[in-house]
Amino acid sequence: MSFLRNLINGISLGSVYAIIALGYTMVYGIAKMLNFAHGDVIMVGAYVVFVAMSNTMPAVPAVLLSIVICTGLGILIERIAYRPLRNASSPLAVLITAIGVSYLLQNLALLIFGSNPKSFASVVNVPDLKLAGGKLTITGETIVTIVASLVIVFALTAFINKTKPGQAMVAVSEDQGAAKLMGINVNGTIALTFAIGSGLAAIAGVLLCSAYPQLTPYTGSMPGIKAFVAAVFGGIGSIPGAMIGGILLGVIEIFGKAYISSQMADAIVFAVLIIVLLVKPTGILGRQIQEKV
Amino acid sequence: MAMLEVKDLHVYYGMIHAIKGISFEVNEGEIVALIGANGAGKTTTLHTVSALLSPKKGSILFEGQDITRTPAHKIVSMGIAQVPEGRRVFSEMTVLQNLKMGAYSRADKSEIESTLEMVYRRFPRLKERRNQPAGTLSGGEQQMLAMGRALMSHPKILLLDEPSMGLSPILVNEIFDIIDSVNKAGTTVLLVEQNAKKALNIANRAYVLETGKIVKEGPAHDLMNDDSIRKAYLGEDS
Numbered sequence: 001m002s003f004l005r006n007l008i009n010g011i012s013l014g015s016v017y018a019i020i021a022l023g024y025t026m027v028y029g030i031a032k033m034l035n036f037a038h039g040d041v042i043m044v045g046a047y048v049v050f051v052a053m054s055n056t057m058p059a060v061p062a063v064l065l066s067i068v069i070c071t072g073l074g075i076l077i078e079r080i081a082y083r084p085l086r087n088a089s090s091p092l093a094v095l096i097t098a099i100g101v102s103y104l105l106q107n108l109a110l111l112i113f114g115s116n117p118k119s120f121a122s123v124v125n126v127p128d129l130k131l132a133g134g135k136l137t138i139t140g141e142t143i144v145t146i147v148a149s150l151v152i153v154f155a156l157t158a159f160i161n162k163t164k165p166g167q168a169m170v171a172v173s174e175d176q177g178a179a180k181l182m183g184i185n186v187n188g189t190i191a192l193t194f195a196i197g198s199g200l201a202a203i204a205g206v207l208l209c210s211a212y213p214q215l216t217p218y219t220g221s222m223p224g225i226k227a228f229v230a231a232v233f234g235g236i237g238s239i240p241g242a243m244i245g246g247i248l249l250g251v252i253e254i255f256g257k258a259y260i261s262s263q264m265a266d267a268i269v270f271a272v273l274i275i276v277l278l279v280k281p282t283g284i285l286g287r288q289i290q291e292k293v
Numbered sequence: 294m295a296m297l298e299v300k301d302l303h304v305y306y307g308m309i310h311a312i313k314g315i316s317f318e319v320n321e322g323e324i325v326a327l328i329g330a331n332g333a334g335k336t337t338t339l340h341t342v343s344a345l346l347s348p349k350k351g352s353i354l355f356e357g358q359d360i361t362r363t364p365a366h367k368i369v370s371m372g373i374a375q376v377p378e379g380r381r382v383f384s385e386m387t388v389l390q391n392l393k394m395g396a397y398s399r400a401d402k403s404e405i406e407s408t409l410e411m412v413y414r415r416f417p418r419l420k421e422r423r424n425q426p427a428g429t430l431s432g433g434e435q436q437m438l439a440m441g442r443a444l445m446s447h448p449k450i451l452l453l454d455e456p457s458m459g460l461s462p463i464l465v466n467e468i469f470d471i472i473d474s475v476n477k478a479g480t481t482v483l484l485v486e487q488n489a490k491k492a493l494n495i496a497n498r499a500y501v502l503e504t505g506k507i508v509k510e511g512p513a514h515d516l517m518n519d520d521s522i523r524k525a526y527l528g529e530d531s
Contacts, residue, residue: 164397167386167390167393167394167397168394168397170383170385170386171383171386171394171397174383174384174385174386175381175383177345177377177381178377178381178382178383179394180343180344180345180365180366181343181345181365181369181374181375181377181381181443182369182394182395182397182398182442182446183366183367183368183369183370183397183398183446184366184394184397185364185366186365186366
């Protein structure tokens with residue numbers, strides 16, 4: 001029974017990683033950059049919900065407000081910090097800027113909210129599910145997290161395959177120049193990608209803090225890095241890859257904690273990543289990048 | 294008034310002065326060829342017209358309107374489509390998705406459908422393979438897809454960059470026949486080619502580009518009989 005409980009907890013944590021990893025992987029696939037501030041948008045999203053609910057706003061509007069604010073924040077970050085560097089001679093310029101934005105967000109939160117952890121009230125109002133005569137309890141948070149991640153992945157896949165802006169994203173990810181020749185507004189498409197990724201980060205932040213109710217300015221940092229690992233793990237640029245990578249990572253982490261050592265859990269996660277990349281450098285679902293001649 | 298008018302264009306690639314003040318024009322209904330060796334600036338010129346590059350100096354007029362500073366994504370809906378060098382089809386999308394991308398700038402669904410039928414009539418192979426990923430097509434088929442994709446925007450002028458590159462002689466003939474018939478159906482063509490012989494054969498007029506400058510221009514027929522052109526570009530001894 002404890003195996004099953006660990007598995008479910010792993011899938012739940014992994015689903016949060018997956019939602020965050022989707023933002024990483026989409027931005028990488030389309031803008032060809034690693035947005036290291038992505039994890040901190042999660043933290044902003046969680047603080048928005050915390051403040052809203054502390055001021056007696058009900059959970060659902062608070063979450064919606066958080067999504068709107070994070071979406072705006074994502075667009076703003078892209079416009080101010082990344083777009084001016086898009087044609088910089090070194091791709092390192094934008095990478096370093098992303099790290100800078102990450103510290104900026106953390107320190108702004110530190111300035112506003114201080115470093116003491118806030119206890120985050122769960123936004124989930126779904127009863128726990130008791131199975132096997134009460135021996136196995138699945139929390140409402142777990143159920144909502146898993147369902148939310150599945151809905152997000154299916155909705156995102158449909159959006160990308162069936163809608164015009166979604167197809168524009170695919171085109172931009174393959175060849176920006178050719179996409180421009182189709183009449184696609186590449187800057188607009190990249191902004192849309194940041195908007196979607198940041199909106200998802202808000203959802204991830206709320207789900208994460210509902211399950212692990214300690215909110216500090218650094219809350220987003222470690223899940224952000226792990227979600228980045230999950231995206232690489234699954235094959236960066238691939239949406240199903242991010243999902244699979246995220247869930248695998250969550251399961252490995254929880255199993256590592258339960259059966260090997262809770263101090264070593266993170267080290268185990270990264271060790272598995274190293275092994276996967278040694279065997280398949282493009283990640284599980286990653287494709288070989290073809291060099292155009 | 295010329296349909297496309299380029300005046301004293303200067304383009305830089307970083308520090309490199311790639312285009313050094315060229316002027317040319319394309320009239321409605323014409324096929325105009327831009328010939329020259331590798332590195333002469335032919336592709337740079339087309340990229341500047343499509344606004345993938347912006348010029349340091351000079352102007353580009355389309356149907357009398359100044360489009361020098363118009364962003365790339367608005368150029369297509371004005372009626373300028375480009376078939377880029379190396380085809381650059383979206384290899385993970387299907388043939389049909391590629392063609393739909395070509396119509397990205399258009400909104401009317403029924404008009405897009407009828408253009409699609411027209412493209413399928415011109416390239417029956419694309420219809421057969423419409424659900425296949427574009428990356429699995431042969432080079433010739435990809436060239437046809439790239440042309441079909443450009444035609445999907447219903448352009449007034451088609452910019453073609455090295456359409457014969459890497460194709461077998463039979464396919465080259467086929468591609469040039471298609472260019473000719475697209476032109477006869479009412480689309481103006483600006484053609485960039487290293488295969489000068491083929492290009493001069495179907496063009497009305499041509500410009501010869503050498504290291505960023507136009508060194509010769511005139512009716513295609515005259516250039517074909519020009520000794521220096523024959524020697525330098527047609528591989529013939531005089």
